[in-house]
Amino acid sequence: MTYLRLALAAAFCLAVSSAHAAGLKFLHIPGGQGEDPAIHAAMWSPCAEVPADVRIEGLTVPAVLDCPIAGEKLPLVIISHGYGGWYLGHHDTAEALADAGFVVVAVNHPHANYADMSRADGLGALIGRPVDIKRTVDFMLMASPDAAKIDPQRVGFYGFSQGGYTGLVIAGANPDFSKLPPRCADPKATGCPQTNQVRRSQQRPLPQSLTHDPRIRAMVVADPLSVVLQTTDSVKNVTIPLQLWGSELGGGGGASPEDVATLARVLPEKPDFRIVSNAVHLSFLTPCPKNRQFSEVCIDAPGFDRAAFHREFNAEVIAFFRQSLRE
Template identity: 50%
Template sequence: MAEWTPCAKPAETIELRPFLLPAVRDCPVAGKGLPLIVLSHGFRGTNLSHHDTAEAFADAGFVVVALNHPDDSALSKDKGPSLKALTNRPTDIKRVIDFMLGASPDAAKIDPQRIGFFGFSRGGYTGLVLAGAEPDFQQLRRRCADPTGADCKPIDPALVPTSTLTRDPRIKAFVIADPLSSAFPTRESVQVISAPLQLWSSEGGGDGVSPKDIARIAANLASPPEHHAVPGSGHFAFLTVCPAALAKSLPELCTDAPGFSRAKFHEELNSKALAFLKKHLPVQP
Protein backbone atom coordinates (compact mmCIF):
# COMPACT_ATOMS: atom_id res chain seq x y z
CA MET A 1 0.00 0.00 0.00
CA ALA A 2 1.23 3.51 -0.82
CA GLU A 3 0.11 6.66 0.98
CA TRP A 4 0.48 10.32 0.03
CA THR A 5 -0.32 13.10 2.49
CA PRO A 6 0.02 16.87 2.74
CA CYS A 7 3.58 17.63 3.81
CA ALA A 8 5.18 20.88 4.97
CA LYS A 9 8.65 19.91 3.77
CA PRO A 10 9.86 20.52 0.19
CA ALA A 11 9.69 17.46 -2.03
CA GLU A 12 12.76 15.38 -2.77
CA THR A 13 13.21 12.84 -5.57
CA ILE A 14 12.55 9.27 -4.50
CA GLU A 15 13.24 6.33 -6.80
CA LEU A 16 10.70 3.54 -6.82
CA ARG A 17 11.58 1.77 -10.03
CA PRO A 18 10.69 2.48 -12.70
CA PHE A 19 9.38 5.79 -11.35
CA LEU A 20 10.99 8.88 -9.85
CA LEU A 21 8.56 10.42 -7.38
CA PRO A 22 8.58 13.94 -5.91
CA ALA A 23 8.00 13.14 -2.25
CA VAL A 24 9.35 13.07 1.31
CA ARG A 25 9.48 9.68 3.00
CA ASP A 26 7.53 9.46 6.25
CA CYS A 27 6.76 13.17 6.28
CA PRO A 28 4.53 14.18 9.22
CA VAL A 29 0.99 14.81 8.00
CA ALA A 30 0.30 18.53 7.73
CA GLY A 31 -3.21 19.44 8.88
CA LYS A 32 -6.16 17.69 10.47
CA GLY A 33 -9.71 16.79 9.51
CA LEU A 34 -8.40 15.86 6.06
CA PRO A 35 -10.42 14.13 3.34
CA LEU A 36 -9.36 10.64 2.27
CA ILE A 37 -9.16 9.42 -1.34
CA VAL A 38 -8.69 5.73 -2.19
CA LEU A 39 -7.17 4.86 -5.59
CA SER A 40 -7.90 1.59 -7.40
CA HIS A 41 -5.70 0.51 -10.33
CA GLY A 42 -6.67 -1.47 -13.41
CA PHE A 43 -5.86 -5.02 -14.52
CA ARG A 44 -2.23 -5.83 -13.67
CA GLY A 45 -1.64 -2.28 -12.46
CA THR A 46 0.06 -1.22 -9.23
CA ASN A 47 -0.30 1.32 -6.46
CA LEU A 48 1.92 3.65 -8.51
CA SER A 49 -0.09 3.47 -11.75
CA HIS A 50 -1.67 6.86 -10.98
CA HIS A 51 1.01 8.39 -8.79
CA ASP A 52 0.81 11.81 -10.45
CA THR A 53 -2.90 11.98 -9.63
CA ALA A 54 -2.19 10.94 -6.05
CA GLU A 55 0.48 13.64 -5.79
CA ALA A 56 -1.91 16.30 -7.09
CA PHE A 57 -4.56 15.30 -4.55
CA ALA A 58 -2.09 15.23 -1.64
CA ASP A 59 -0.64 18.62 -2.60
CA ALA A 60 -4.22 19.96 -2.42
CA GLY A 61 -4.75 18.71 1.13
CA PHE A 62 -6.04 15.15 0.72
CA VAL A 63 -4.76 11.97 2.29
CA VAL A 64 -4.44 9.50 -0.59
CA VAL A 65 -3.96 5.76 -0.38
CA ALA A 66 -3.46 3.24 -3.20
CA LEU A 67 -3.18 -0.51 -2.87
CA ASN A 68 -2.01 -3.40 -4.99
CA HIS A 69 -5.17 -5.49 -5.36
CA PRO A 70 -3.99 -8.95 -4.16
CA ASP A 71 -5.63 -10.95 -6.97
CA ASP A 72 -5.28 -8.43 -9.77
CA SER A 73 -2.02 -6.46 -9.75
CA ALA A 74 1.28 -6.73 -11.61
CA LEU A 75 2.60 -8.47 -8.48
CA SER A 76 -0.11 -11.15 -8.39
CA LYS A 77 0.93 -14.76 -8.84
CA ASP A 78 -2.12 -15.40 -11.03
CA LYS A 79 -1.45 -13.34 -14.15
CA GLY A 80 -4.71 -14.11 -15.92
CA PRO A 81 -7.99 -12.22 -15.51
CA SER A 82 -10.42 -13.83 -13.11
CA LEU A 83 -13.88 -13.32 -11.70
CA LYS A 84 -12.39 -13.86 -8.26
CA ALA A 85 -10.51 -10.61 -8.63
CA LEU A 86 -13.66 -8.76 -9.67
CA THR A 87 -15.60 -10.03 -6.68
CA ASN A 88 -12.79 -9.33 -4.21
CA ARG A 89 -11.81 -5.86 -5.39
CA PRO A 90 -14.59 -3.93 -3.59
CA THR A 91 -13.77 -5.76 -0.36
CA ASP A 92 -10.12 -4.78 -0.78
CA ILE A 93 -11.16 -1.12 -0.82
CA LYS A 94 -13.42 -1.48 2.21
CA ARG A 95 -10.57 -3.04 4.18
CA VAL A 96 -8.23 -0.21 3.21
CA ILE A 97 -10.76 2.35 4.45
CA ASP A 98 -11.25 0.36 7.66
CA PHE A 99 -7.49 0.46 8.23
CA MET A 100 -7.11 4.14 7.41
CA LEU A 101 -9.89 5.07 9.86
CA GLY A 102 -8.77 2.59 12.51
CA ALA A 103 -5.29 1.15 12.92
CA SER A 104 -3.45 3.62 10.69
CA PRO A 105 -1.13 6.02 12.56
CA ASP A 106 -2.72 8.79 10.48
CA ALA A 107 -6.31 7.89 11.41
CA ALA A 108 -6.71 10.89 13.73
CA LYS A 109 -5.86 13.22 10.83
CA ILE A 110 -8.70 11.95 8.60
CA ASP A 111 -12.29 13.16 8.50
CA PRO A 112 -14.36 9.94 8.19
CA GLN A 113 -17.22 11.92 6.63
CA ARG A 114 -15.09 13.04 3.66
CA ILE A 115 -14.05 9.93 1.75
CA GLY A 116 -13.72 9.78 -2.03
CA PHE A 117 -12.61 7.29 -4.66
CA PHE A 118 -10.63 7.29 -7.91
CA GLY A 119 -10.59 4.18 -10.07
CA PHE A 120 -9.40 3.26 -13.56
CA SER A 121 -10.57 0.38 -15.78
CA ARG A 122 -11.17 -2.51 -13.36
CA GLY A 123 -10.67 0.11 -10.68
CA GLY A 124 -13.55 2.04 -12.23
CA TYR A 125 -15.65 -1.13 -12.12
CA THR A 126 -14.67 -1.44 -8.45
CA GLY A 127 -15.91 2.05 -7.70
CA LEU A 128 -19.24 1.48 -9.45
CA VAL A 129 -19.82 -1.67 -7.39
CA LEU A 130 -18.91 0.11 -4.16
CA ALA A 131 -21.45 2.79 -5.10
CA GLY A 132 -24.16 0.14 -5.49
CA ALA A 133 -23.99 -1.05 -9.11
CA GLU A 134 -24.96 -4.64 -9.92
CA PRO A 135 -22.60 -6.20 -12.48
CA ASP A 136 -23.86 -8.80 -14.92
CA PHE A 137 -20.92 -11.17 -15.15
CA GLN A 138 -22.51 -13.07 -18.01
CA GLN A 139 -21.95 -10.01 -20.18
CA LEU A 140 -18.20 -10.15 -19.67
CA ARG A 141 -16.22 -11.95 -22.31
CA ARG A 142 -12.88 -13.59 -22.02
CA ARG A 143 -9.85 -11.62 -23.11
CA CYS A 144 -8.90 -12.77 -26.58
CA ALA A 145 -6.92 -11.49 -29.53
CA ASP A 146 -9.91 -11.80 -31.87
CA PRO A 147 -13.23 -10.70 -30.31
CA THR A 148 -15.09 -12.68 -32.99
CA GLY A 149 -13.07 -15.86 -32.48
CA ALA A 150 -14.40 -19.13 -31.13
CA ASP A 151 -12.41 -18.71 -27.90
CA CYS A 152 -14.05 -15.35 -27.18
CA LYS A 153 -17.25 -16.58 -25.61
CA PRO A 154 -19.39 -15.75 -22.57
CA ILE A 155 -18.20 -16.63 -19.09
CA ASP A 156 -19.00 -20.18 -17.93
CA PRO A 157 -22.12 -19.83 -15.72
CA ALA A 158 -20.51 -22.15 -13.18
CA LEU A 159 -17.81 -19.54 -12.59
CA VAL A 160 -20.21 -16.67 -11.93
CA PRO A 161 -20.05 -15.66 -8.25
CA THR A 162 -23.21 -15.86 -6.20
CA SER A 163 -22.01 -14.03 -3.08
CA THR A 164 -23.16 -10.48 -2.36
CA LEU A 165 -20.66 -7.86 -3.50
CA THR A 166 -19.29 -5.32 -1.05
CA ARG A 167 -20.73 -1.78 -1.00
CA ASP A 168 -19.36 1.10 1.06
CA PRO A 169 -21.63 4.07 1.80
CA ARG A 170 -18.74 5.84 3.55
CA ILE A 171 -17.50 6.83 0.09
CA LYS A 172 -19.26 10.08 -0.73
CA ALA A 173 -17.89 10.87 -4.23
CA PHE A 174 -16.48 8.80 -7.10
CA VAL A 175 -14.14 9.61 -9.98
CA ILE A 176 -14.47 6.75 -12.48
CA ALA A 177 -12.06 6.60 -15.44
CA ASP A 178 -12.69 4.32 -18.45
CA PRO A 179 -14.34 1.60 -16.34
CA LEU A 180 -14.71 -2.04 -17.31
CA SER A 181 -18.08 -1.18 -18.74
CA SER A 182 -19.58 -4.29 -20.30
CA ALA A 183 -20.45 -5.60 -16.82
CA PHE A 184 -23.19 -2.97 -16.51
CA PRO A 185 -25.41 -3.42 -19.59
CA THR A 186 -28.78 -2.20 -18.31
CA ARG A 187 -30.40 0.70 -16.52
CA GLU A 188 -31.02 -1.61 -13.56
CA SER A 189 -27.28 -2.28 -13.33
CA VAL A 190 -26.46 1.26 -12.23
CA GLN A 191 -29.70 3.06 -11.41
CA VAL A 192 -29.32 2.54 -7.66
CA ILE A 193 -26.18 4.71 -7.58
CA SER A 194 -26.91 7.97 -5.79
CA ALA A 195 -23.46 9.30 -4.87
CA PRO A 196 -21.96 12.09 -7.03
CA LEU A 197 -20.00 10.59 -9.90
CA GLN A 198 -17.49 12.06 -12.32
CA LEU A 199 -17.14 9.75 -15.34
CA TRP A 200 -14.25 9.82 -17.82
CA SER A 201 -14.13 7.96 -21.13
CA SER A 202 -11.41 7.60 -23.74
CA GLU A 203 -12.20 8.06 -27.41
CA GLY A 204 -10.58 4.84 -28.53
CA GLY A 205 -11.34 2.50 -25.64
CA GLY A 206 -9.36 -0.71 -25.46
CA ASP A 207 -8.52 -3.59 -23.12
CA GLY A 208 -12.16 -4.64 -23.04
CA VAL A 209 -13.51 -1.11 -22.48
CA SER A 210 -15.92 0.41 -24.99
CA PRO A 211 -16.75 4.13 -25.23
CA LYS A 212 -20.29 3.15 -26.26
CA ASP A 213 -20.70 1.08 -23.12
CA ILE A 214 -19.53 3.99 -20.97
CA ALA A 215 -21.95 6.34 -22.71
CA ARG A 216 -24.70 3.85 -21.94
CA ILE A 217 -23.73 3.82 -18.26
CA ALA A 218 -23.85 7.63 -18.21
CA ALA A 219 -27.33 7.59 -19.78
CA ASN A 220 -28.60 4.90 -17.41
CA LEU A 221 -27.55 6.54 -14.14
CA ALA A 222 -30.44 7.95 -12.12
CA SER A 223 -28.61 11.28 -11.82
CA PRO A 224 -26.50 12.48 -14.77
CA PRO A 225 -22.78 12.23 -13.99
CA GLU A 226 -20.21 14.86 -14.76
CA HIS A 227 -19.04 13.14 -17.95
CA HIS A 228 -15.79 13.94 -19.74
CA ALA A 229 -14.99 12.28 -23.09
CA VAL A 230 -11.34 12.76 -23.99
CA PRO A 231 -10.67 13.36 -27.72
CA GLY A 232 -7.77 11.44 -29.22
CA SER A 233 -7.20 9.30 -26.14
CA GLY A 234 -6.80 5.56 -25.80
CA HIS A 235 -7.64 3.50 -22.74
CA PHE A 236 -4.18 3.70 -21.20
CA ALA A 237 -3.97 7.49 -21.44
CA PHE A 238 -5.29 7.55 -17.86
CA LEU A 239 -2.10 5.88 -16.60
CA THR A 240 0.67 8.15 -15.38
CA VAL A 241 3.22 9.32 -17.96
CA CYS A 242 5.69 6.49 -18.52
CA PRO A 243 9.40 6.88 -17.78
CA ALA A 244 11.69 5.87 -20.63
CA ALA A 245 12.45 2.39 -19.31
CA LEU A 246 8.78 1.53 -18.94
CA ALA A 247 7.92 2.99 -22.34
CA LYS A 248 10.53 0.69 -23.86
CA SER A 249 9.39 -2.46 -22.07
CA LEU A 250 5.62 -1.86 -22.26
CA PRO A 251 4.95 0.31 -25.31
CA GLU A 252 1.33 -0.84 -25.47
CA LEU A 253 0.70 0.93 -22.15
CA CYS A 254 2.79 4.00 -22.85
CA THR A 255 2.28 4.93 -26.50
CA ASP A 256 -0.44 7.45 -27.31
CA ALA A 257 -1.88 8.52 -30.65
CA PRO A 258 0.12 11.07 -32.66
CA GLY A 259 -0.64 14.57 -31.43
CA PHE A 260 -2.02 13.44 -28.07
CA SER A 261 -0.06 14.61 -25.02
CA ARG A 262 -0.60 12.41 -21.99
CA ALA A 263 1.21 14.92 -19.78
CA LYS A 264 -1.07 17.76 -20.88
CA PHE A 265 -4.15 15.58 -20.53
CA HIS A 266 -3.20 14.65 -16.98
CA GLU A 267 -3.06 18.31 -16.05
CA GLU A 268 -6.72 18.49 -17.08
CA LEU A 269 -7.65 15.15 -15.51
CA ASN A 270 -6.08 15.95 -12.16
CA SER A 271 -7.43 19.49 -12.08
CA LYS A 272 -11.03 18.52 -12.90
CA ALA A 273 -11.00 15.47 -10.63
CA LEU A 274 -9.67 17.62 -7.80
CA ALA A 275 -12.31 20.29 -8.34
CA PHE A 276 -15.03 17.62 -8.31
CA LEU A 277 -13.77 16.04 -5.10
CA LYS A 278 -13.43 19.40 -3.36
CA LYS A 279 -17.00 20.25 -4.33
CA HIS A 280 -18.48 17.01 -3.03
CA LEU A 281 -16.22 16.53 0.01
CA PRO A 282 -16.52 20.02 1.52
CA VAL A 283 -15.00 21.03 4.83
CA GLN A 284 -17.48 20.22 7.59
CA PRO A 285 -18.59 23.12 9.82
Protein backbone atom coordinates (compact mmCIF):
# COMPACT_ATOMS: atom_id res chain seq x y z
CA MET A 1 0.00 0.00 0.00
CA THR A 2 1.48 3.34 -0.95
CA TYR A 3 1.27 6.46 1.15
CA LEU A 4 -0.37 8.21 -1.81
CA ARG A 5 -3.20 5.70 -1.88
CA LEU A 6 -3.60 6.08 1.87
CA ALA A 7 -3.82 9.84 1.50
CA LEU A 8 -6.31 9.70 -1.36
CA ALA A 9 -8.51 7.19 0.42
CA ALA A 10 -8.52 9.25 3.60
CA ALA A 11 -9.38 12.32 1.58
CA PHE A 12 -12.29 10.62 -0.17
CA CYS A 13 -13.67 9.59 3.20
CA LEU A 14 -14.33 13.24 4.00
CA ALA A 15 -17.17 13.29 1.52
CA VAL A 16 -19.40 11.17 3.76
CA SER A 17 -19.16 13.28 6.90
CA SER A 18 -22.35 13.44 8.96
CA ALA A 19 -21.62 16.50 11.10
CA HIS A 20 -24.57 18.63 12.18
CA ALA A 21 -22.95 21.68 13.71
CA ALA A 22 -19.24 21.04 14.14
CA GLY A 23 -16.99 24.07 13.94
CA LEU A 24 -13.64 23.35 12.28
CA LYS A 25 -10.36 25.17 12.74
CA PHE A 26 -6.81 24.27 11.69
CA LEU A 27 -4.08 24.76 14.27
CA HIS A 28 -0.33 25.31 14.14
CA ILE A 29 1.45 24.37 17.36
CA PRO A 30 4.90 25.99 17.22
CA GLY A 31 8.05 23.90 17.52
CA GLY A 32 10.23 24.08 20.59
CA GLN A 33 13.74 25.44 20.88
CA GLY A 34 15.16 21.92 20.83
CA GLU A 35 14.31 19.17 18.32
CA ASP A 36 10.54 19.42 18.74
CA PRO A 37 9.01 20.24 15.32
CA ALA A 38 5.82 22.19 14.76
CA ILE A 39 2.61 20.18 15.00
CA HIS A 40 -0.30 20.68 12.62
CA ALA A 41 -3.73 19.81 13.96
CA ALA A 42 -7.44 20.10 13.26
CA MET A 43 -9.88 21.23 15.94
CA TRP A 44 -13.59 20.50 15.98
CA SER A 45 -15.87 22.25 18.45
CA PRO A 46 -19.53 22.89 19.23
CA CYS A 47 -20.89 25.58 16.93
CA ALA A 48 -24.18 27.50 17.01
CA GLU A 49 -24.20 28.11 13.26
CA VAL A 50 -25.62 25.85 10.57
CA PRO A 51 -22.85 24.06 8.66
CA ALA A 52 -22.39 24.52 4.94
CA ASP A 53 -20.34 22.72 2.32
CA VAL A 54 -16.76 23.92 2.66
CA ARG A 55 -13.96 23.22 0.21
CA ILE A 56 -10.77 22.10 1.97
CA GLU A 57 -7.77 20.92 -0.05
CA GLY A 58 -10.02 20.26 -3.02
CA LEU A 59 -12.65 18.45 -0.92
CA THR A 60 -16.17 19.39 0.09
CA VAL A 61 -17.05 18.91 3.77
CA PRO A 62 -19.96 20.12 5.92
CA ALA A 63 -18.48 22.45 8.51
CA VAL A 64 -18.31 25.99 9.83
CA LEU A 65 -14.75 27.21 9.48
CA ASP A 66 -13.38 29.17 12.45
CA CYS A 67 -16.74 29.08 14.21
CA PRO A 68 -16.66 30.57 17.73
CA ILE A 69 -16.87 27.80 20.31
CA ALA A 70 -20.37 27.47 21.75
CA GLY A 71 -20.24 26.76 25.48
CA GLU A 72 -17.97 27.15 28.48
CA LYS A 73 -15.70 24.81 30.47
CA LEU A 74 -15.94 22.13 27.81
CA PRO A 75 -14.15 18.76 27.95
CA LEU A 76 -11.22 18.26 25.56
CA VAL A 77 -10.39 15.08 23.62
CA ILE A 78 -7.09 14.62 21.75
CA ILE A 79 -6.97 12.19 18.79
CA SER A 80 -3.84 10.33 17.65
CA HIS A 81 -3.79 8.58 14.25
CA GLY A 82 -2.15 5.29 13.29
CA TYR A 83 0.88 4.54 11.12
CA GLY A 84 0.63 6.48 7.86
CA GLY A 85 -2.53 8.26 9.02
CA TRP A 86 -3.45 11.90 9.46
CA TYR A 87 -5.62 14.25 11.47
CA LEU A 88 -8.71 13.72 9.29
CA GLY A 89 -8.62 9.91 9.42
CA HIS A 90 -11.18 9.80 12.25
CA HIS A 91 -13.14 12.92 11.38
CA ASP A 92 -16.55 11.31 11.83
CA THR A 93 -15.74 10.52 15.47
CA ALA A 94 -14.35 14.02 15.99
CA GLU A 95 -17.49 15.57 14.50
CA ALA A 96 -19.76 13.42 16.63
CA LEU A 97 -17.88 14.39 19.80
CA ALA A 98 -18.00 18.08 18.87
CA ASP A 99 -21.73 17.89 18.24
CA ALA A 100 -22.02 16.30 21.69
CA GLY A 101 -20.25 19.22 23.39
CA PHE A 102 -16.56 18.31 23.28
CA VAL A 103 -13.62 20.25 21.91
CA VAL A 104 -11.64 17.76 19.81
CA VAL A 105 -8.09 18.16 18.51
CA ALA A 106 -6.56 15.63 16.11
CA VAL A 107 -2.84 15.95 15.37
CA ASN A 108 -0.59 15.09 12.48
CA HIS A 109 2.39 13.46 14.18
CA PRO A 110 5.40 15.31 12.69
CA HIS A 111 7.39 13.37 10.09
CA ALA A 112 5.17 10.34 10.71
CA ASN A 113 1.94 11.06 8.84
CA TYR A 114 0.67 10.26 5.34
CA ALA A 115 2.24 13.38 3.82
CA ASP A 116 5.63 13.01 5.49
CA MET A 117 6.86 9.57 6.55
CA SER A 118 10.51 10.57 6.72
CA ARG A 119 10.91 9.52 10.37
CA ALA A 120 7.99 7.14 10.75
CA ASP A 121 9.95 3.89 11.04
CA GLY A 122 12.58 4.63 13.65
CA LEU A 123 12.15 4.07 17.35
CA GLY A 124 12.19 7.85 17.65
CA ALA A 125 8.65 7.97 16.21
CA LEU A 126 7.31 5.79 19.03
CA ILE A 127 9.23 7.77 21.63
CA GLY A 128 8.15 11.10 20.16
CA ARG A 129 4.44 10.39 19.77
CA PRO A 130 3.56 10.83 23.48
CA VAL A 131 5.63 14.03 23.49
CA ASP A 132 3.46 15.32 20.63
CA ILE A 133 0.33 14.69 22.70
CA LYS A 134 1.71 16.42 25.79
CA ARG A 135 2.72 19.43 23.71
CA THR A 136 -0.78 19.54 22.21
CA VAL A 137 -2.41 19.47 25.64
CA ASP A 138 0.00 22.20 26.80
CA PHE A 139 -0.99 24.36 23.84
CA MET A 140 -4.73 23.83 24.20
CA LEU A 141 -4.76 24.55 27.94
CA MET A 142 -2.32 27.47 27.96
CA ALA A 143 -1.39 29.08 24.63
CA SER A 144 -4.49 28.49 22.53
CA PRO A 145 -6.86 31.46 22.01
CA ASP A 146 -9.62 29.03 23.02
CA ALA A 147 -7.97 27.89 26.28
CA ALA A 148 -10.54 29.70 28.42
CA LYS A 149 -13.31 27.60 26.86
CA ILE A 150 -11.76 24.31 28.02
CA ASP A 151 -12.05 22.62 31.41
CA PRO A 152 -8.47 21.50 32.26
CA GLN A 153 -9.86 18.88 34.63
CA ARG A 154 -11.69 17.08 31.82
CA VAL A 155 -9.17 15.97 29.22
CA GLY A 156 -9.58 12.70 27.32
CA PHE A 157 -7.80 10.87 24.52
CA TYR A 158 -8.70 8.67 21.56
CA GLY A 159 -6.07 6.71 19.63
CA PHE A 160 -6.07 4.11 16.88
CA SER A 161 -3.29 1.55 16.21
CA GLN A 162 0.00 3.36 16.93
CA GLY A 163 -2.24 6.13 18.24
CA GLY A 164 -3.63 3.65 20.76
CA TYR A 165 -0.10 2.76 21.82
CA THR A 166 0.55 6.50 22.18
CA GLY A 167 -2.35 6.90 24.57
CA LEU A 168 -1.35 3.93 26.70
CA VAL A 169 2.14 5.39 27.11
CA ILE A 170 0.66 8.78 27.99
CA ALA A 171 -1.44 6.96 30.62
CA GLY A 172 1.67 5.42 32.22
CA ALA A 173 2.66 2.36 30.16
CA ASN A 174 6.34 1.51 29.66
CA PRO A 175 6.61 -0.69 26.55
CA ASP A 176 9.17 -3.37 25.84
CA PHE A 177 10.59 -2.23 22.49
CA SER A 178 12.60 -5.43 22.10
CA LYS A 179 9.33 -7.12 21.09
CA LEU A 180 8.97 -5.00 17.95
CA PRO A 181 9.36 -6.91 14.67
CA PRO A 182 12.11 -5.84 12.26
CA ARG A 183 11.29 -3.12 9.76
CA CYS A 184 13.07 -2.16 6.54
CA ALA A 185 15.80 0.41 6.90
CA ASP A 186 14.25 2.19 3.90
CA PRO A 187 10.73 3.34 4.97
CA LYS A 188 9.59 3.38 1.31
CA ALA A 189 10.49 -0.25 0.70
CA THR A 190 7.67 -2.78 0.43
CA GLY A 191 9.98 -5.75 0.89
CA CYS A 192 13.64 -6.09 1.73
CA PRO A 193 16.27 -8.74 2.39
CA GLN A 194 16.95 -9.60 5.99
CA THR A 195 20.34 -7.88 5.70
CA ASN A 196 18.58 -4.53 5.13
CA GLN A 197 16.24 -4.89 8.10
CA VAL A 198 16.77 -2.96 11.28
CA ARG A 199 15.25 -3.30 14.69
CA ARG A 200 13.69 -0.09 15.86
CA SER A 201 15.00 -0.84 19.34
CA GLN A 202 18.54 -0.56 17.96
CA GLN A 203 18.13 2.72 16.09
CA ARG A 204 18.23 5.11 19.01
CA PRO A 205 19.19 4.85 22.69
CA LEU A 206 16.17 4.43 24.91
CA PRO A 207 15.29 7.42 27.09
CA GLN A 208 15.42 6.99 30.83
CA SER A 209 11.66 7.46 30.88
CA LEU A 210 8.88 7.95 28.36
CA THR A 211 6.45 10.85 28.42
CA HIS A 212 3.37 10.41 30.59
CA ASP A 213 0.69 13.02 31.26
CA PRO A 214 -1.63 12.76 34.28
CA ARG A 215 -3.84 15.54 32.91
CA ILE A 216 -5.47 12.98 30.61
CA ARG A 217 -8.20 11.47 32.78
CA ALA A 218 -9.85 8.92 30.46
CA MET A 219 -9.15 7.33 27.09
CA VAL A 220 -10.49 5.20 24.28
CA VAL A 221 -8.05 3.11 22.26
CA ALA A 222 -8.85 0.98 19.21
CA ASP A 223 -6.65 -1.90 18.03
CA PRO A 224 -3.57 -0.42 19.73
CA LEU A 225 -0.04 -1.46 18.83
CA SER A 226 0.16 -3.79 21.81
CA VAL A 227 2.86 -6.34 21.01
CA VAL A 228 5.13 -4.21 23.23
CA LEU A 229 2.57 -4.13 26.08
CA GLN A 230 2.02 -7.77 26.99
CA THR A 231 3.12 -7.92 30.64
CA THR A 232 1.59 -6.68 33.88
CA ASP A 233 4.76 -4.74 34.59
CA SER A 234 4.57 -2.78 31.31
CA VAL A 235 1.06 -1.47 32.06
CA LYS A 236 0.97 -1.46 35.85
CA ASN A 237 0.61 2.33 35.96
CA VAL A 238 -2.32 2.52 33.53
CA THR A 239 -5.19 3.08 35.95
CA ILE A 240 -7.39 5.75 34.34
CA PRO A 241 -10.82 4.78 32.92
CA LEU A 242 -10.15 2.97 29.65
CA GLN A 243 -12.39 1.80 26.83
CA LEU A 244 -10.53 -0.74 24.68
CA TRP A 245 -11.77 -1.80 21.24
CA GLY A 246 -10.41 -4.70 19.22
CA SER A 247 -11.21 -5.96 15.73
CA GLU A 248 -12.14 -9.63 15.53
CA LEU A 249 -10.15 -10.22 12.33
CA GLY A 250 -7.19 -7.87 12.92
CA GLY A 251 -4.70 -7.14 10.18
CA GLY A 252 -2.64 -4.34 11.74
CA GLY A 253 1.06 -4.77 12.51
CA GLY A 254 1.61 -5.26 16.23
CA ALA A 255 -2.14 -5.13 16.94
CA SER A 256 -3.24 -8.73 16.45
CA PRO A 257 -6.50 -9.80 18.14
CA GLU A 258 -4.43 -12.04 20.42
CA ASP A 259 -2.14 -9.19 21.50
CA VAL A 260 -5.07 -6.86 22.16
CA ALA A 261 -6.82 -9.56 24.22
CA THR A 262 -3.64 -10.11 26.25
CA LEU A 263 -3.39 -6.37 26.87
CA ALA A 264 -6.96 -6.40 28.19
CA ARG A 265 -6.06 -9.19 30.61
CA VAL A 266 -2.85 -7.66 31.99
CA LEU A 267 -4.16 -4.15 32.62
CA PRO A 268 -4.40 -3.52 36.38
CA GLU A 269 -7.87 -1.99 36.09
CA LYS A 270 -10.37 -3.96 34.01
CA PRO A 271 -11.08 -1.97 30.83
CA ASP A 272 -14.40 -1.65 29.05
CA PHE A 273 -13.28 -4.15 26.41
CA ARG A 274 -15.26 -4.44 23.17
CA ILE A 275 -14.48 -6.89 20.34
CA VAL A 276 -16.06 -5.81 17.06
CA SER A 277 -17.41 -8.86 15.26
CA ASN A 278 -16.23 -9.30 11.66
CA ALA A 279 -14.18 -6.07 11.77
CA VAL A 280 -10.66 -5.76 10.35
CA HIS A 281 -8.02 -3.40 11.71
CA LEU A 282 -8.81 -0.58 9.26
CA SER A 283 -12.55 -0.75 10.00
CA PHE A 284 -11.88 1.85 12.70
CA LEU A 285 -10.98 4.43 10.04
CA THR A 286 -13.75 6.82 9.03
CA PRO A 287 -16.30 5.34 6.58
CA CYS A 288 -15.53 5.65 2.88
CA PRO A 289 -17.91 6.67 0.08
CA LYS A 290 -19.53 3.73 -1.73
CA ASN A 291 -17.76 4.56 -4.98
CA ARG A 292 -14.35 4.25 -3.29
CA GLN A 293 -14.73 0.82 -1.71
CA PHE A 294 -11.93 -0.56 -3.90
CA SER A 295 -9.33 1.41 -1.94
CA GLU A 296 -7.23 -0.74 0.38
CA VAL A 297 -8.10 1.31 3.47
CA CYS A 298 -11.81 0.99 2.67
CA ILE A 299 -12.01 -2.79 2.30
CA ASP A 300 -13.92 -4.50 5.10
CA ALA A 301 -14.81 -8.14 5.55
CA PRO A 302 -17.83 -9.37 3.57
CA GLY A 303 -21.03 -8.32 5.28
CA PHE A 304 -19.43 -5.69 7.51
CA ASP A 305 -21.16 -2.29 7.39
CA ARG A 306 -18.54 0.27 8.41
CA ALA A 307 -20.96 3.21 8.40
CA ALA A 308 -23.42 1.39 10.69
CA PHE A 309 -20.60 0.31 12.98
CA HIS A 310 -19.27 3.88 13.25
CA ARG A 311 -22.69 5.18 14.27
CA GLU A 312 -22.68 2.68 17.14
CA PHE A 313 -18.99 3.22 17.89
CA ASN A 314 -19.30 7.01 18.05
CA ALA A 315 -22.30 6.78 20.34
CA GLU A 316 -20.43 4.45 22.71
CA VAL A 317 -17.34 6.67 22.72
CA ILE A 318 -19.46 9.74 23.52
CA ALA A 319 -21.22 7.90 26.35
CA PHE A 320 -17.90 6.71 27.78
CA PHE A 321 -16.33 10.17 27.79
CA ARG A 322 -19.47 11.76 29.20
CA GLN A 323 -19.40 9.30 32.08
CA SER A 324 -15.62 9.38 32.65
CA LEU A 325 -15.12 13.13 32.22
CA ARG A 326 -18.27 14.31 33.96
CA GLU A 327 -17.96 17.49 36.00
